[in-house]
Amino acid sequence: MIVEVIKVLLTFGVTTFGSAEESTLLNVIQEGKREHYELGRFTRRRYQDFLPEKYSREDFIVWTTNTDRTYMSASCHLAGLFPPVGEQVWHKDIPWQPIPIFPSELATMNPLFVGCNRYSTLHKKVWSTEEHYVQIDRENQELYEYLTENSGTNITSLFDAFLIFDALHIEDRQKHVLPEWTKAVYPEPLSSLANELVKSFSFTDEQKRLSTGPFLYFVIRQFEAYLADPSSAHKYLQFSAHDFNIASILNTLGAFEPPLVPNFASTIYIELREQNGTNLINVYYKNYDGPEQIIIKGCDFNCNLQDFKSIVDNFAISPEEWYQICETEVTD
Known part of the structure; x- marks a missing residue:
């Protein structure tokens, strides 16, 4: 039985070189909107026995990094995930309702190069010395x-x-x-x-710690909070983020071989399940197809929560630790 889900969603993006035609950029954006809307509908079907049909702030919350496209991606996804029903319908011809999207704490799900000079230096060092x-x-x-x-x-x-x-x-x-x-x-x-x-x-362990540590810390604390008091915790939590966030999370979990660029609208689902009195972690990745089961390195697919905590303990760091580490210079 699923008791809580944390999801990382990849935004749609546009990268151009030279002189790109405006029509091409518009088509990419329109396609991205449709993909995220359909992903929302897919997620609704996937969790129809778990997620309430009606949106409720007590059950669900979504965060995003501070970019236009991640906010837009989250909005399109929510349109498919939580269409208005019953008294939530405010216009008979518009099957959409406003749902709040919150800015993510920088350390929890950051665009990597932002806010952490040490990470930026380490990444350049990987390219030049590894x-x-x-x-x-x-x-x-x-x-x-x-x-x-x-x-x-x-x-x-x-x-x-x-x-x-x-x-x-x-x-x-x-x-x-x-x-x-x-x-x-x-x-x-x-x-x-x-x-x-x-x-x-996320090539080195320190890169993994800085790129995914606060997120993994959040995941562990969130699951612990839910188990301690289910009535005070959200059932479903979502982050709208970037390709390197998806790739770094998978790589830190030991599930990124061979490496593959995440497609637009790819998603990681991290599920907390209760089975015969045991708390288990299941991870799924929906990229081009899927979702496929992710086997965390050092664990089975049905990964005991305590084992999961032990595996990620070397990488999980609090936001306060993240900021402290980011302020230190790379000396070697």
């Missing part, structure tokens, strides 16, 4: 030169190449005809490089 990424740059110099020559953008790094991949991926999703030169690089090898890029956000 042999895995140094070798990727070394082996792809000819590719970078090819991209520079044909894209009109100076490409010198894995991150630069990722931006090209992202732009081509969006154009491809819109069924636009890609330039002839892209056939030599898209989908491969750019797709594989993009997968390596998203893993770099």
